[in-house]
Each structure stands twice: as C-alpha cells, then as structure tokens.
Amino acid sequence: MTEPLVQLEQVTVEFDGRPVVDRVSLKAGRGDIITIIGPNGAGKTTLIKAILGIQKVHQGKVSLATGLVIGYVPQQLLLEATLPLSVRRFMLLSGQPLDECEAALKRTGVHHLLDASVHHLSGGEKQRLLLARALARKPDLLVLDEPAQGVDINGQAALYQLIRELRDDLDCGVIMISHDLHLVMAATDKVICLNQHVCCSGYPADISQDPAFIDTFGHQVADSLAVYHHHHNHSHNLHGDVVSRTGAEGACNHDHH
Numbered sequence: 001m002t003e004p005l006v007q008l009e010q011v012t013v014e015f016d017g018r019p020v021v022d023r024v025s026l027k028a029g030r031g032d033i034i035t036i037i038g039p040n041g042a043g044k045t046t047l048i049k050a051i052l053g054i055q056k057v058h059q060g061k062v063s064l065a066t067g068l069v070i071g072y073v074p075q076q077l078l079l080e081a082t083l084p085l086s087v088r089r090f091m092l093l094s095g096q097p098l099d100e101c102e103a104a105l106k107r108t109g110v111h112h113l114l115d116a117s118v119h120h121l122s123g124g125e126k127q128r129l130l131l132a133r134a135l136a137r138k139p140d141l142l143v144l145d146e147p148a149q150g151v152d153i154n155g156q157a158a159l160y161q162l163i164r165e166l167r168d169d170l171d172c173g174v175i176m177i178s179h180d181l182h183l184v185m186a187a188t189d190k191v192i193c194l195n196q197h198v199c200c201s202g203y204p205a206d207i208s209q210d211p212a213f214i215d216t217f218g219h220q221v222a223d224s225l226a227v228y229h230h231h232h233n234h235s236h237n238l239h240g241d242v243v244s245r246t247g248a249e250g251a252c253n254h255d256h257h
C-alpha cells in the first residue's frame, strides 16, 4: 500500500479541559475525497487545524507524508476592506510565479477577474479565488473548510464537481468540511461524521443508514438522503475496504438511482 498523505491516530484536542476532538483516527491517500460532516461545534475546524499543524494536539499523533504540500482553502476570504487589492496581487502574495497563478485562476474559472478588486468579487468568485490560491501551490493534499459557503445551489454543485476534477488532475487527496449533506452524499467518496468523536464513517450510502448518523442528524435528514442509496453486491468494513457478499471480492456492481 502507498504511504498515506496524512494519518491521524487517536488525536485529542482539548479546550479548557474539555475534549473538542476526541480520539479521532483517519487516513487519507492520493485520490481520496474525505468529507467531514457534523453539527455546529462538533470539532470539525479544530480537527482540520490539527492536520494543518496550527492547532496543538493534546494526545495522539498527526503524521504527514515527507515533503507534503498542503493547499488550504479557508471558510472565507477575510481582508482589510480599506486595503486596495487586485486578484493578480492577491495571487502573487502566495509567492507563486505569475504564470502558475494565472494557470490556477484559469482552472477555477476566474481568470477573467485578474484585474478586478478582490473586494468586489461575489461569494462564488471569492471561493474560486481561494481555491486557485491553494492550487497554485500544486498541493498533494487539498484541505477545504466549507468551500461552498456563500455560493448558490448551482454554484455549489459546480464547485464540488471542480474539486473532483482537481483531485483527478493533481492526483491529490482532498479533506473537506461540508454542511451540505445532499451534495456530500452525491459527490464524496468517504464521509466522516464527527461529533467530538467519530460517530460513524464510511461510504455515503452506507452511513446515512447508520444509527449513529440518524442519532446525530435525525430521521428526517436520513430519510431525505434516501435518494442516494444504491444497492451493492458487497459491503464495506470499517476501513472502507470492500467485503464481498457474492464471492466476487472487489467487484463493484452499483445500481444507482
């Protein structure tokens, strides 16, 4: 097996003696898209900060692959409103050469805004600009904290599709937080449901049936996600590996609705 890009083993983060992230383990490799879901205050951002190395871990271990380049997309672009700043200048502040910056802007569909002021961008344009800044680093791992915030519903679907395409282009891993369960269920490989500890994790169609998921999000949410269920000829074990039901190990014969 190839070396994971990031591996968390029993990671605990405490604030004022309270575990906000409680013994969380996860592993992400190239090609993975892992989405962290969970209610407000569940510790999702704290967990991501621990991966980025900007949050002290009280117990457990965060291991990153040697020389790992992380591209981080924060929740929002926070800038001093009085500071004049063009998209070009903002991108150059990343320290990447202009041609790399322009290529990244083209890839995320906002190159035409090169000379625009960042203060005048729409919510969706800002998110694509942040994604371009992360992309210009040619990351091995993209870490996104609610990338579709402030983006309308069509824009959200397009953004998730773009993230999948970038994963394919860069052959990188992706770890993101999302509150949009419908989009997550439709566009993610693996979901981790966090509520301080990992309530449940696995493939979207499977976890929405998990009693821990239903406890966390309620029956209404779980039922509304039923559209994404599909029939498998196999099950997944806790590590996400395929466990054959028919004897055809690894065979995948999904019947999607």
Ligand SMILES: Nc1ncnc2c1ncn2[C@@H]1O[C@H](COP(=O)(O)OP(=O)(O)OP(=O)(O)O)[C@@H](O)[C@H]1O
Residues within 6 Å of the ligand: 015, 016, 020, 038, 039, 040, 041, 042, 043, 044, 045, 046, 047
């Ligand atoms: N620096 C800090 N000091 C003290 N408490 C903190 C700190 N950062 C976060 N917390 C607390 O830790 C808990 C988890 O916060 P976190 O931002 O990780 O949650 P979240 O799952 O990302 O929430 P949301 O979905 O609302 O963004 C919250 O109760 C928050 O108040």
